[in-house]
Amino acid sequence: MSKDMSYAAVMARKNEIMKKAIGIDYSVFESGGISFDYERMMREAGYTLEEMQQIQAETSVGNTPIVELKNLTALARKLAPKGKGARIFIKDEAANPSGSFKARRAATAIYHAKKHGYKGVVTATSGNYGAAVASQAAKRGLKCIVVQECYDSRMVGQPEILEKQRACEAYGAEVVQLTVGPELFYTFLTLLEETGYFNASLYTPFGIAGVETLGYELAMQFREKIGRDPDKVVITHAGGGNVTGTARGLLKAGAKDVEVVGASVDLSGLHMASDRDFNRKSFTTGHTGFGIPFATWPDRADVPRNAARPLRYLDRYVLVKQGEVFYITEALSVLEGLERGPAGNTSLTAAFALAQEMDEDQIIVVQETEYTGAGKHPLPQLTFAKKNGIEILFGNPDRDEPGKNIILPAHPSDIKIRDYDIDKARASYIKNCINNYKVTEITKEDFEFLVRDAKTDDSFVEGVLSELNVKIK
Amino acid sequence: MISAKKGDWVQIRQIVLKPEERAPQVPEDTKKVPLELWVKGIAQEDAKIGSTVEIVTATGRKVRGELTAVNPRYIHDYGDFVPELLKVDMQLKEILFGGDSNE
Numbered sequence: 001m002s003k004d005m006s007y008a009a010v011m012a013r014k015n016e017i018m019k020k021a022i023g024i025d026y027s028v029f030e031s032g033g034i035s036f037d038y039e040r041m042m043r044e045a046g047y048t049l050e051e052m053q054q055i056q057a058e059t060s061v062g063n064t065p066i067v068e069l070k071n072l073t074a075l076a077r078k079l080a081p082k083g084k085g086a087r088i089f090i091k092d093e094a095a096n097p098s099g100s101f102k103a104r105r106a107a108t109a110i111y112h113a114k115k116h117g118y119k120g121v122v123t124a125t126s127g128n129y130g131a132a133v134a135s136q137a138a139k140r141g142l143k144c145i146v147v148q149e150c151y152d153s154r155m156v157g158q159p160e161i162l163e164k165q166r167a168c169e170a171y172g173a174e175v176v177q178l179t180v181g182p183e184l185f186y187t188f189l190t191l192l193e194e195t196g197y198f199n200a201s202l203y204t205p206f207g208i209a210g211v212e213t214l215g216y217e218l219a220m221q222f223r224e225k226i227g228r229d230p231d232k233v234v235i236t237h238a239g240g241g242n243v244t245g246t247a248r249g250l251l252k253a254g255a256k257d258v259e260v261v262g263a264s265v266d267l268s269g270l271h272m273a274s275d276r277d278f279n280r281k282s283f284t285t286g287h288t289g290f291g292i293p294f295a296t297w298p299d300r301a302d303v304p305r306n307a308a309r310p311l312r313y314l315d316r317y318v319l320v321k322q323g324e325v326f327y328i329t330e331a332l333s334v335l336e337g338l339e340r341g342p343a344g345n346t347s348l349t350a351a352f353a354l355a356q357e358m359d360e361d362q363i364i365v366v367q368e369t370e371y372t373g374a375g376k377h378p379l380p381q382l383t384f385a386k387k388n389g390i391e392i393l394f395g396n397p398d399r400d401e402p403g404k405n406i407i408l409p410a411h412p413s414d415i416k417i418r419d420y421d422i423d424k425a426r427a428s429y430i431k432n433c434i435n436n437y438k439v440t441e442i443t444k445e446d447f448e449f450l451v452r453d454a455k456t457d458d459s460f461v462e463g464v465l466s467e468l469n470v471k472i473k
Numbered sequence: 474m475i476s477a478k479k480g481d482w483v484q485i486r487q488i489v490l491k492p493e494e495r496a497p498q499v500p501e502d503t504k505k506v507p508l509e510l511w512v513k514g515i516a517q518e519d520a521k522i523g524s525t526v527e528i529v530t531a532t533g534r535k536v537r538g539e540l541t542a543v544n545p546r547y548i549h550d551y552g553d554f555v556p557e558l559l560k561v562d563m564q565l566k567e568i569l570f571g572g573d574s575n576e
Contacts, residue, residue: 007494075569120532143532153506162549169513174531177511178489181503183496187489187510195532275503330561335569375549383552392557408557412568 003193010189018303021192021199023116026304034433034442035449036305038312042248046205046307049252052108052213059139061107062213064095066221066365071335076355079413086231086358088351090366091218094340098128098135098167099371101214105202105241106132108210113198114140120197124188124302126150126161127285127343128370133200134171144173145197147188151179152278159384160284160343163375180278185302201302202241208307211245212252218367219253229255230363232354234347237262237317238290240298240308246367247313259315263350264291265343266319266418267402279388280403282322282381286346291317292420296428297436311422311429311454318417320349321397323408326378327415328352342378344370353417382406426454430464441471476521477543483520484513484545485528485538512536513545 003009010017019025029041047055056062069088077085096103106129113121120143123133130146137144146168151157157165157177165175176191178184192199201207215233222230233250235243247260265287270277272289281287295317298306328349329342341348348366355364374380382392391405396414400407409415430450434442442450442465450461465472477483490508514528514536526540 007490007496071569075565078568145532151509151511153509155509155511157549159549159552162547166547166549169531172531174512174514174534179506179509181495181499181508183490183499183508187508195534271500273498273503274500275506326558327561330558331565334562334565374547374551377551378558379555380550380552382555382558386553386555392555394557394560408561412565 005190007183007186010186010193013193014189015304017189017193018199021197022201022204022303023198024204029305031445033439034437034446038309038453041305042205042209042307046209047108049212049216052210055111056104056107056210056213059097059107059136061096061103062217065092066090066218066225067092067338069332069336072331072352073355075331075335075412076352077360080356083360084356084358085360086355086362086364088355088364088366089230090348090369091214093214093368094371098132098171100128100132100344101211101242101368102127102129102132103135104210104213105129105207105245106136106200106210108206109133109200109204110136110140110142112206113200114142116198118198119143120145120195121200122147122188122191122195122197123200124184125202126164128164129202130164131167131171134168134173137173138171143197145176145191145195146173147176147184147191148178149180149184150177153179153275156279158279158284159375159380163373180273180275182273188302199302202239203301203303203306203308205307208241208245209248211241212249214367215246215249216253217249218246218365219250219255222363222365226363229258230365231358232259232261232364234261234263234351234354234364234366236286236344236347236368237264237310238285238287238294239301240294240306240310242368243310243313244308260313261350261354262291262310262314262317263347263417264288264319265322265325265346269401270403277403279384280390282385282390282406283325283343286343288319292425295425297432309453311426312452313455314422317420317422317425318350318354319420320346320353320417321400321407322402323397323400323406324415325349326382326406327409327412329378331412338369339372340369341372342381344368349415350417353415423460426456426460427464429454430461431468434468434470439470441473443473447472474521475543476519477516477526477540479516479518481516481543482513483516483526483528483540484511484542485526485536486511486541487538511541512538
């Protein structure tokens with residue numbers, strides 16, 4: 001108890017606390033520079049696909065159904081040029097124990113914690129992952145603390161996050177709620193230190209690998225049901241784990257030609273750590289406030305090396321608007337009889353627009369859904385938006401200003417995707433590596449790592465490096 | 474005045490960081506307010522709202538803080554009716570099924 005608990009002192013103990021709380025010695029994968037052995041880390045610190053399927057089956061996670069959205073496809077075909085309008089499918093991940101694909105990530109993390117003798121787990125998340133960790137911890141008899149960024153300084157909480165609090169408490173977890181700010185990490189560290197519990201981070205190799213079963217299952221289900229792999233898989237992108245795990249699973253199934261598309265809600269203009277902006281957004285995840293920072297600097301996470309590296313796997317990254325996602329959430333409900341989301345429907349919104357670019361005989365899959373409940377539904381979310389001074393309008397969603405208004409499409413033909421320039425994200429990632437490591441020259445090994453980690457070619461990386469006046473040894 | 478009896482399920486509040494202690498990267502509006510924390514547990518003594526109380530949380534941690542609620546209610550719900558969503562629903566059905574002609 002004589003430990004210095006000041007902000008600076010606790011942050012300075014970060015590495016020591018994390019090492020005890022994760023039980024992975026990341027240094028063995030390090031090169032000493034920018035590069036590290038990602039595949040070796042995934043192999044040695046994670047689990048094999050077979051082990052994960054086994055672990056997840058023990059707690060009834062996975063094997064979720066594939067559902068063809070015939071009415072939504074019919075609507076897309078009405079709006080598309082003749083012969084266009086791919087078949088739209090969803091993988092109903094809401095069927096997992098805690099109502100989202102996050103159960104897959106939590107299942108392997110909790111199994112790992114239990115196996116290594118931890119008495120409990122701590123996780124920092126305001127989203128579905130908290131409920132997933134709480135649910136899996138309940139099933140394996142571990143104690144669980146979920147740390148949430150929940151309120152603004154008036155103690156007004158996002159309805160969606162309040163619902164996650166309820167869900168976590170329903171699964172028997174302790175929920176620690178905080179006001180807005182990145183210092184949540186400080187509280188998180190103090191809890192890990194105090195309890196000696198496992199850090200059920202979203203970004204460990206076993207957490208990310210837990211999602212591989214999703215991509216693998218998806219490919220197998222399509223081969224069984226349709227006789228071939230889908231053409232595109234659309235994945236809601238926030239921290240990068242959903243993209244990384246799903247894409248790795250597809251590759252493990254040999255589905256090499258599937259285009260991997262990431263989709264986020266465009267929240268540009270809102271500051272994620274702002275007390276004022278916090279309750280002016282209607283999406284707490286799946287948005288650009290996470291999607292872009294985590295793509296361009298994955299190692300910002302609560303582990304030394306993030307196993308979620310979306311740029312390694314993304315073929316395309318598209319943005320949709322808040323109003324469009326609410327519209328499609330309604331469509332899923334009234335045309336398909338499925339109340340899901342809204343946040344998980346970000347990728348469905350993108351798929352609805354993408355399908356209209358594709359031929360009728362092609363297949364596009366949305367690889368997740370999430371449960372709906374009080375607080376986590378278009379009604380409470382738009383009610384909350386109105387109470388926070390956000391205008392709900394009909395019109396062209398392209399004219400929306402996050403934090404000021406939400407523009408519902410006047411017609412479903414107004415639903416669009418906006419391509420985010422992945423090369424811009426790649427260049428930004430390379431710049432972040434150089435800036436964070438404060439180097440003026442890099443090794444051949446670092447260079448090769450950057451090519452792989454940004455999924456690009458030698459000349460692209462050379463170009464960015466020369467702009468930065470960085471030499472290759 | 475609402476008060477808690479020893480053994481009641483309560484919520485407490487703590488100030489984690491005062492405004493002047495906040496991290497340097499925090500935006501200006503956030504820097505003006507403290508970082509606050511709320512957690513629930515079983516009261517270890519009788520206490521009035523606003524007074525300091527010790528609780529034992531769901532994981533067995535002992536935490537002290539200012540009593541803010543007794544048997545705290547979940548306040549989130551399905552919100553108000555949002556007429557704009559009804560308009561969306563009707564439009565979707567009209568486009569796909571042709572409204573009244575679909576009987």
